[in-house]
Amino acid sequence: MNNTLIKGLQVVELLAHADRPQPLTHIANRLGMAKSNVHRLLQALTELRYVIRDEATGGYNASIKMWELGSAVLQKLDLRRIAEPRMNTLMEDSGESVHLSVLDHDEVVYVHKIESLNPVRAYTQIGGRVPVYCVATGKAMLAFQSEPFIGRVAERLQRYTDATITVPRRLQLEIDKIRRQGYAVNRGEWRDSVYGVAAPIVDGSGHVIAALGLSGPANRFKPARIKVFSEQVIAAASEISADLGGGSGTQMLGQITHYMIARKR
Incomplete structure (x- = not known):
């Protein structure tokens, strides 16, 4: 080189x-x-x-x-273009900020964001990076990576708040739960009192290529609201996946599960 x-x-x-x-x-x-x-x-x-x-x-x-260069690249990303209408709808339905994230090694990179109409503050920025295990979009993607990849992440857990997952066994339990329910939750694990809910986005091969998430202050993410948010996020992520050729609804989650099983063999 x-x-x-x-x-x-x-x-x-x-x-x-x-x-x-x-x-x-x-x-x-x-x-x-x-x-x-x-x-x-x-x-x-x-x-x-x-x-x-x-x-x-x-x-x-x-x-x-x-x-200028970064913006030019982002404008060419089909994922961002396809996701934006669904992101706008999700923001309007939920009232919370919406993020589109991809995975780069063991970090989440935010490639697009739709700000809430009444934001409390700016929690993230486009191009920003966060450890994959600390935020909802990151965990939604991490759960469907290979076991060796997850193992490497588990070896380098660091604390950022009192809620950060720092024990490998706890991370594995969290991953198992995400795989079962199809969405991930961040309970102040990256920034105190900032919560999030996210679901994976898949392509036509069943690969998890991105994640769609909501974030906002903890007082707006009570258990009942998290349940509603999870349904909204899963639906929006499913629609984006379908637009990318990745199916929708339970078909999307079925593809992910099938892909994970195949990778373990």
């Missing part, structure tokens, strides 16, 4: 996730690179408009071009 390209991308990723301009020395130290090498990379990235230099501090920021 091209080392210069790899190092350049590492610089871009660091700046994209930073919340303030980053000094040259800090970038070099974080990435374990020589300052002279980082300086050359920053010059090239600045010329290409991927990076801008903050004149006040002398630090570097990722430019708006990164957002």
